[in-house]
Amino acid sequence: MKKRVLSAVVAGMMSVMLMACGSTPEVSEAPEAATEASEEPAEVAGAAKEEASYPEDVQAVIDRGVLRVGVKNAVIGFGYEDPLTGEYSGLEIELAKALADKLGVDIEFTAVTAATRTELLDSGDIDCVLATFTITDERKESWDFTTPYYTDYVSVLVEDSTGIKGLGDLVDATVGVSSGSTSAKSLVKAMIEAGVISGDGFDEESFDPATWTDGVKFQQYDDYPTISTALSAGEVDAFCVDKSILAIYKTEGRSYIDAEFAPQEYGIATTKGSGMSAVAEEIVSGGLSDGTIAKLITENGLD
Template sequence: MKKKIMRRSLSAVAAGLMGALLVACGSASEPAEVSEITDSAQETPLAEQPADDSLEEDVKAIVDRGVIKVGVKNAVMGFGYEDPLTGEYTGLEIELAKALADKLGVDVEFTAVTAATRTELLDSGDIDCVLATFTITDERKESWDFTTPYYTDYVSVLVEDSKGIKTLDDLADATVGVSSGSTSAKALVKAMIEKGLISGDGFDEESFDPATWTDGIKFQQYDDYPTISTALSAGEVDAFCVDKSILAIYKTEGRSYIDAEFSPQNYGIATTKGSGLSKVAEELVSESFENGTIDKLISENGLD
């Protein structure tokens, strides 16, 4: 897995974040092999770290290490996106990850994750938390902690205009591309059942499996979003279903959203269940709402 350590330096957006947090910020970069970079901006002194005896064990381990390892997306404009030319990371979740690092007085190390890999990397300890358009569900909350949602999105469907698919009704018997490990396929089936387009016989939210569902619609699962987009262009699938903010980057000329948005998707920071970092992450999100930082980042990243 490619990684890069981000050193603390002052940036315009991060400076706004620090009003209620601690001072010092990281500059973003691509998750290539582990290395260090130093921004040309003036370094700022670290805020005094809390005494060791006030830290929970997992948080102390991060502070002692000097780096927090965060799983992020690298191809989702506005949330976590890596510029292919500069290797710089930008987005709402990137800035929140840097703010979390600053709150702890450590550097941040980004690891690119997908819907299929983010939880296994969190469970294995390869990363400390996930900030990667991770939808909060009751089922997932049984395995991981989530913060208060910092963003709410909706699921939609992207199609090639040449297909003539304009509504949910037109998706009958279509093959839809979805990301492995995501909840998009289940959300689409549920929306079609609620509209009476498919019977829903045998549908169970807890046991739903896109690989075996064939009632009125079929799914093809892929490891990442660019691959689904390619499959859509090649005609391997008839439609591409995921959160609309993710679809936005793939809405090129000759493609359109169908006339439907459904299944609100609340994104939160995911951490190991019962960990001390869960409390720190929740504090960060709460403070960022109170001081207006999250609203500012949503606007600056074109997510409003």
């Protein structure tokens, strides 16, 4: 009788233990499965949210897989294409690469001039411009610009043989400038402020270098190398543009005049009101804050 009671007790205890063991995985695994199920949709939802946060024009670049950027190809330190390798280098090239990296796309460079950069941007052939593009109030009416990433000054390069030393020596001279640039206007304004020309009839809004003849004349060219050649040939008496650009053409027997004027602030230009404008601003603001742009300026000999 005692054996039967003992057996019944042992059997009951084993049954309870088995029930407890069998129920443990159900209790412990359920929360784990729920956690995995909730985490996976959260990641997908987050990715979808991030993708959807891009404006339509930026998403189009991502879908294309290529960011198309207008750059200079003959301005050492900013945008320069090696004629042998085809490789681009310079401050603006590195900023363009950073923009492409942010979007996770490849990059395609298109060589532009002061005369063609806005045409290509307006036509949609390029997505943005990093081409020593000076920010002005007038230009901001047509295109968006980032915070400036570099500030330069306009100056004038001459052949030493001309004897031109300062702004006063440029009276009645012919000056070579790039088509579509603000250099001619800046020079006339500087000469007026220095009192070497009267400036009668000067109006910043309507100024046209092609028709200006009061005290100084201008000859416009499509690119900087052509202006430099014209200077050597005596077709023009001086070459006027941003000093960082002039530095490339300051060879033996040439000098800057004793004047720097009209601060030129460079920014990334994008289509007015586009989503790309905000992305470009993030790159520039971030690069200024963390010292990346300052480092690139030094590395490219622009300080």
